[in-house]
Amino acid sequence: MSEIETVVAGTVPATIASTGQDQFSGPDVHGHFGQYGGVFVGETLMAAVEELDQVYRKLSKDPAFWQAFDHDMKHYVGRPSPLYFAERLSKKFGGAKIVLKREDLNHTGAHKINNTIGQALLAKHMGKPRIIAETGAGQHGVASATVAARLGLECHVYMGAEDVQRQSANVYRMKLMGANVIPVTSGSRTLKDALNEALRDWATNVDNTYYIIGTVAGPHPYPMLVRDFQAIIGREARAQSLQEYGRLPDALVACVGGGSNAIGLFHPFLRDSEVAIYGVEAGGDGVETGRHAAPLSAGKPGVLHGNRTYVMSDANGQIMETHSVSAGLDYPGVGPEHAWLKDIGRANYVSVTDTEALDAFRMLCRLEGIIPALESAHGLAYACKLAATMRPDQFIVVNLSGRGDKDIHTVAKIDGITV
């Protein structure tokens, strides 16, 4: 696998209480993480989903596939991304060191590209000339348009009409790279509706189309394969921690929308029981107000977009509208592996409000000269609170999943400024 992998080889991971088998090697063959995950799609898509599972199972055992992936990661994405000690930020809270995993420095400005590079390899292998994707903040749409341009594939991106408005810069970036952006006006006009529309497109054009899902959601095998591509974040962070600090971090923190940047960081550490794990959901106006996007904190198990997971549903089982200042976290479901990690207690899921995230956004700009994505600012806000409760000899790795260029209009508007 990657160079980083070789560096860590030889370090023996600590294990969780023994059960006779490794509980973190999931999902099972049907795509289940405990009671979560699985395949819940209309019959028209079943064959496509099963084919993708077979193709991925075969390719993922082929070292050449991972060599191609790692090659692109290094030469196109610019990996490994640095692990950066945010010294002034850490000082402000007087506790643990806050260390940033700089996914914002990747080509296209977020972790999303790790996944689209991987899935583009699958699309190419399967001979599909047409790519579709859904996007919320636009980062996954941009990352999909990017790989499509590079491979000369046709690309259509579904985006909620609401998000087309609030993320106009990303819409233009997608267009520059030749993608067709389709505003979705059904339902609540946000990410979940874009996903519905992409599923409809896929059912209609299933013969020639590869659907690049942008997070660890959707039917199996998506939560598994997206995780496997994003896990490069955690593998690097683990090796970098060992190299630079001589030990593993005391805690990991990442924001959770669908959960791909979070699972990417967490997964390679799941067996390291001494590493505490925190996923941070979008608390919007506050979870207690009902206006939020925090299914793990306030939802119930249900089925949405192909998998069983925690979902924000009302008493009638209708999917609720979500609220978050961050378009990329504005989603009523979450990847099934997170649902399972929550239930078994291996990871903790918390939330921070819009206001807290905005404060952290500004703080990182001022103290470290880094403009984070509003999504990532959620993780950062929680990490600051957590750091204050920890000792200075401890350290926290925060996934800085993306850069904030796309969000400056949103923040300026909140500040009453037109840019």
Next chain:
Amino acid sequence: MSRLKASIAALKAANRKALVPYIVAGDPDRDTTIALMHQLVRDGSDVIELGMPFSDPSSDGAIIQLGAERALRQGSGLNTVFDIVAEFRKTNAETPIVLMGYLNPLEIMGYGTFVKRAADAGVDGLLIVDLPVSEAQSLLALTRPLDLDMIFLVAPTTTESRLSSICENSSGYIYYVSLKGVTGAAISDTGEIGKRVTALRQRTDLPIIVGFGIKDTNSAKAMAAVSDGVIVGSALVQKIGELTDSGKRDEASIAASTKLIADIRQALDA
């Protein structure tokens, strides 16, 4: 014998094609849905598929999604669905009703409660679009003892290996999806559908009813010629949408909105 099995047996005996309309429960409102159901029976429907409205109907096209949104705006949920069926049953004991919808509302209510309330209300079958056979075993374990039929879809993309498990687990009828796509799209190749239905017959004695894309008497006749009957959804839901636009709920307007079904009945029996 269950209502659905009786109705299918009667169709077979009379050598008649099944006509199965789909409407959304609560569109445009509870009372009108009940009136529409009775009208559909008068129009010659054999089975009624009653849609359980869902906020995220990702296998449906725009027309049915709009129907679901109209119903949801009226506050329609599973309680309304059961209420509608129970009310309909007070004056109709024969026409089978199949509830069609998505899984999340069942997950939230709990399968046990859902299945019991459905059976108590007088429901005969269930078709859960996003519940493939492989994930359906716990629901099947609850529906079988209650004689609720579970209907599954077969699509043009369904593989051989999936076909056997679908046929083994289905009862009532098999819903053959005429096209690759969502409800409301247009059928392109009748010949191919005929071939697929004929191949399906080798595997099951259940009637094979074709749905998706049947929008007028011509498409209904063409599909019925190669199968045991037709399901008509989007074209009907589109008409019912006009009741919301006009605000009319009188008998004549209701009958006008389902006229397509009466026309198709005539065409199928001709």
